Amino acid sequence: MGVPIVEPDKGTYNTLWAMGVARETLVSGGYYKPVGVLSKTDATAESGRGVF
Numbered sequence: 883m884g885v886p887i888v889e890p891d892k893g894t895y896n897t898l899w900a901m902g903v904a905r906e907t908l909v910s911g912g913y914y915k916p917v918g919v920l921s922k923t924d925a926t927a928e929s930g931r932g933v934f
Contacts, residue, residue: 895917900908903918915921 896914899914899917909920913921913923
């Protein structure tokens with residue numbers, strides 16, 4: 883399981899969406915996939931273990 887590769891023009895979608903959405907809508911540190919949909923994190927992401 884790896885990170886899917888996206889086309890360069892599509893790689894900016896989340897950034898552009900986050901720039902235009904109301905601040906109250908965002909979750910600090912949230913992971914949005916697909917664009918605009920807050921995804922759940924797994925236990926490893928929550929703990930920070932195995933990241934570096």
